[in-house]
Amino acid sequence: MSTDKAYYIPSKAVWPFIGTIGLMTTLAGFANYLNGFGYGSTMMVFGLMLFVLMLTGWFALQAAESESGMHNHGVEISYRMGMMWFIFSEVMFFAVFFGALWYTRNLSVDWLGGFGDGPGRSTNMLWPDFEAHWPTNGPGEIGGEFETMGAFGLPLLNTLLLLSSGVTCTWAHHGLLAGHRDQLIKGLAATVGLGFLFVICQATEYHEAYTEMGLTLGSGIYGSTFFMLTGFHGFHVCVGAIILTVVLFRSMKGHFTPENHFAFEGAAWYWHFVDVVWLGLFIFVYIL
Amino acid sequence: MSSVVAEHDDHHDHGPEKGILRWIFTTNHKDIGTLYLFFALAMFFVGGTMALIIRSELFEPGMQFVEPQFFNSMTTMHALVMVFGAVMPAFVGLANWMIPLMIGAPDMALPRMNNMSFWMLVAGVLLLASTLFMEGGAPASGWTLYPPLVLQTGDALPFAIFSVHMLGISSIMGAINVIVTVFNMRAPGMTLMKMPLFVWTWLITAFLLIAIMPVFAGAVTMLLTDRFFETSFFDAAGGGDPVLYQHIFWFFGHPEVYVMILPTFGVASTIIPVFARKPLFGYTSMVYATSAIAFLSFIVWAHHMFTVGMPIAGELYFMYATMLIAVPTGVKVFNWTATMWKGAMTFETPMLFSIAFVVLFTMGGFTGLMMSVAPSDFQYHDTYFIVAHFHYTLVPASVFILMAAGYFWLPKWTGNMYNERIGRLHFWLSAISVNILFFPQHFLGLAGMPRRIPDYAVQFADWNMISSIGAFIYGFSQLIFVWIVFDTIKGGSGKATDEVWEDARKHSLEWTLPSPTPYHTFEKPPEKIPTEHF
Structure with a gap:
């Protein structure tokens, strides 16, 4: 021992x-x-x-x-550091897709539309009539006509869901630190519930996009970036919610003390990370 | 679950399990280091065989042995196997073995994850190797996997992509382990600025790895969805841009080449002071230079894409930023030279390889500087000049230093001295043949011979033939190292002392341990921290 x-x-x-x-x-x-x-x-x-x-x-x-x-304390510190660096790697993973969105939206679509054209560039020869705009499915109109996803229906609700789940998660943490197991369990249950509710809303939104709006993964660069960003985020929400569920069951079994609860902390950090990514999505994918 | 508790006396000589399961389930940093090193050595010969296939085909003009498609598969797979299967794992193996010994830790901080990162590596390389036998052949687009060309790959494409994912997971886990070990497991008194430089360079390398491997994973994921799920990331018809892939790839790819060179710097900075019998010159500046190189590596990526059609402002920015790298690199070369200056030098095999590294890496660095000049790069781009450049920075640099590390630490690992005469034979054959192999490629490139082609115009015949002869001498002389490894394990030329090299104990903690190192070390932290290296 x-x-x-x-x-x-x-x-x-x-x-x-x-x-x-x-x-x-x-x-x-x-x-x-x-x-x-x-x-x-x-x-x-x-x-x-x-x-x-x-x-x-x-x-x-x-x-x-x-x-x-x-x-012991030393092992706990290793786990904490490990989790932080793991989350950093996840940040870099999402950065790729945010970067792709920024690059296409602000640079390459404009270039396709002829911005900065000069001798030696072939853009206008291939698609002379294409005018840069966003959202777009490109000069080839890949995937056919589509509507874009507005920000203030389900996405806004989803934002509120995730933000409040962050609050309940922190409330649960305070409960754990103060030794109030009841508050810990209630807070975690609420967090998990809000998390899964988010996933359901997201699924509804996808269903609408595919069946009514003509917006699919194949809808050119807009559809690609939209579904890749929100899709990977949704996947991370699922993983986070499952982790939190495990932590919830462990809490109900009486695990964790105010001093020793790395699993809870790791799960909570992950959850807040997923939350922050969503805020980025809400701003850059939905609102702007 | 039995457990070994660090700092418990009764477990002092607790040995390993018997049989094959020891190696599969091991959590011991020395076992895992050994696994990594042997795996890397095996892959070095697999990748080397592919290189010899390339050089055989290029021995003379015309088509000799292989189909063009297979030739392109060989250039692609040679690079992927050497980068992800040989050089990177070899350095992870050294990190596993040496970092806990150098900082006085009982093991790596996360031993189970350590085991997983090794097996993930094996699995990733297996997925990659399996593509050689598939319909349509292995990927043949070059290791950069540029779309749209790579999207024409046959059945191999998803396997290559998932291989990248697994290798990425492996590297990230290994890197997290290194960072956590260095930050959390140092012996009392081992402050950051007392760590041997090898530990420092690996710490910074690990940071690079965590930052870039997810980027590569994201890039190849987009290739996967572009091919199979109708996305348009790299398809201009859908509003995407193939150049986007190049930006993302090189945002990964440039730091990636530093992942292979920074630990090289670290080993060189560890070996040279021991054989110069002087402290490392400019320890602090070495740390800062390494950090500066790591930082710069993130903001220079598009110098790989000067001819792709970037705005002129981009060309200029990436040109000047790239030139800056020469400053901290110059600091390093200066420091190594100054370390040797007026030292009481001896020239055992590790030192010979290290000196060759300093000289030949500097040449590779200078050709890099030539290509950083965007207008000149329009001439060199995609020619054999770039092939010569990066092989100078990888073979007589990274690979030479890996060999030096092998000779340097084998006596510590096995308890036996290697055969010095055969070691020197290995060195001289390698050092001469590597220049016969790569130096003529500068001339070929400047004369305009493109890379990644199986056939060429007759005016390139002479230098290609010389290069191929060098390749075969170099390739086969590496077998000497395999002989050295097994001979040393079996007894070599006698028992090694604990200190192995004269006064090595003053430089780093591993030399204070017995040779061979016991299965568990530093269960009690060391009492005295060596300070000679700074």
């Missing part, structure tokens, strides 16, 4: 290898599926099951170790 001074170093790890096999099988299956091989989807499901098994087993092990006091 760990003491205050000693750093816990596990002597072997079974789950990482299993998880790697799971992920590799999933991705190879997906690739085969994309290439039109029927067995790809079976492979994918099998790999995903293995991956989920790994997540369950590994996190259960971590939780058990944490509850038995093996994670």
Whole structure:
């Protein structure tokens, strides 16, 4: 067992290898599926099951170790730092898609429309009639006519949902720090509920876009950036909500103390990160 | 779950498990480091074989051995395997082995994740290698995977993309582990400015990795959706732009090449002082120079795209910003030289490789400076000149330093000295042949021979033949290193002392440990921190 001074170093790890096999099988299956091989989807499901098994087993092990006091202060600091740098990598991942939106919207679509044309540029030869505008599906009008998503219907509601989930999450954290388990559980339940409500609203919005507005992933650069940004964000909301659900169940089982609750903190940081990304989306994708 | 608790005396010589499972499930930083190093060495020969296929085809004009499509697959796969399978993993292996030893830590901070990042690497490389056997062949678009060309890849495309994802996950996990270890696991008294420079350069490299691998993942994800899910990111007809991919790729790609060179600098700064028997000249300036290079690497990416048709303001900005890199790099070269100045130098194999690195890397740096001048780059772009340039910065720099690191630390790892005569033979064969291999490519490039083509005009015949001869000498002489590794493990030329190199103990903590290093080290933090290196 760990003491205050000693750093816990596990002597072997079974789950990482299993998880790697799971992920590799999933991705190879997906690739085969994309290439039109029927067995790809079976492979994918099998790999995903293995991956989920790994997540369950590994996190259960971590939780058990944490509850038995093996994670001293030093280990906690490692986990916190690890989580922060992981979130930083996620920031960079979203930055790519925000960057793509900025670049196309402010630079390359204008160039397509002839801005800055001079000798040696071929734009006007290919699409002499194209006039730059945003939103656009390009000179080829890829994907046909579409309507753009307004900001003040469901998206505004979604903004309010996520912002209030950030508040309930912090309220739960205060409860945990003060030793009020009841407040912790209520706050977490509210956060998870608001999170899933967000996902439902987002799904409704997508459904509307596809069925009524003609707006799809294939609607040129507008559709591409819209669905990639909101889609990856929605995926992260799902992951965050699942993590928070696990933390909720652990709280109900009596896990965590005011001093030792890295899992809660990590989940909360992740949730706030997802929240901030949404604010970026709301401004740059929906409002502007 | 049994556990090893650092700082517990009763576990002092707790050895490893027996059998293959030890290697699959290990969390020990030395085991994982060894796995990384052997994997990298194996991939070095896989990538090297591909290079020899390229050089065989280019031995003389005309089509000799392979189809053009396969030739292009070879240039692509050679690069991907060497970058992601050989050089990067080799440095991660060194980081795993040496960082805990150098900062007096019992292990890496996140040992289970450490195991996962190794297996993710293997899985990623397996996915990549599997594309060689697919309908339509392996990716043949060059390692940069530019659209629209790359979108014409056959069944290999999604596999290559997912391979990049897995390699990215592996690198990010490895990098997070390095950063957390350095920030959280240093022995008492080991302040940041007392860390050996290898640790410093890896800390900065790890930051680069976390910042750029997600960017590459995002770029290839857009390739995937453009090909399979009807998006138009890189399709002008839909309002996208193929040049967007190039910007994103090189925002990743430029720091990526520094990921391969910064740890190289770190190892060189660790080895040279030991054999010059002097402290490293300008330790603090080395740290700042490394940070400056890392910062600059994020704001110079479009110098890879001078001929793509950027606005003139962009060309000028990226030209001047790129030239700035020469300043901190010059500081480093100056410091290495000043470290050797009036030192009591001896020329064991690690030092020979390190000196060759300083000289030959500087040449690679100078050709980089030539190409940073945008108007001149219009002449050099996509010719063999650039091939010569980046191979000078990767082979006689990164690879030479990896070899130097091998010779330098093998006695510590195995407890045995390597065979010095054979080591020097390896060095001289490598140092001479690498110049026969790459120097003529400067002439070819300046004369206008394009890269990534299987055939060429007859006026390029002579230098290509010389280059190919150099390639075969260089490639086969690397087998000597494999012999050295196994011979040293089996006993080499006798037992190594704990300190191995004269007064090495003054420079860094690993030399205070027994040779070979016990399975667990620094369960109690070291009492005295060496200070000779700054």
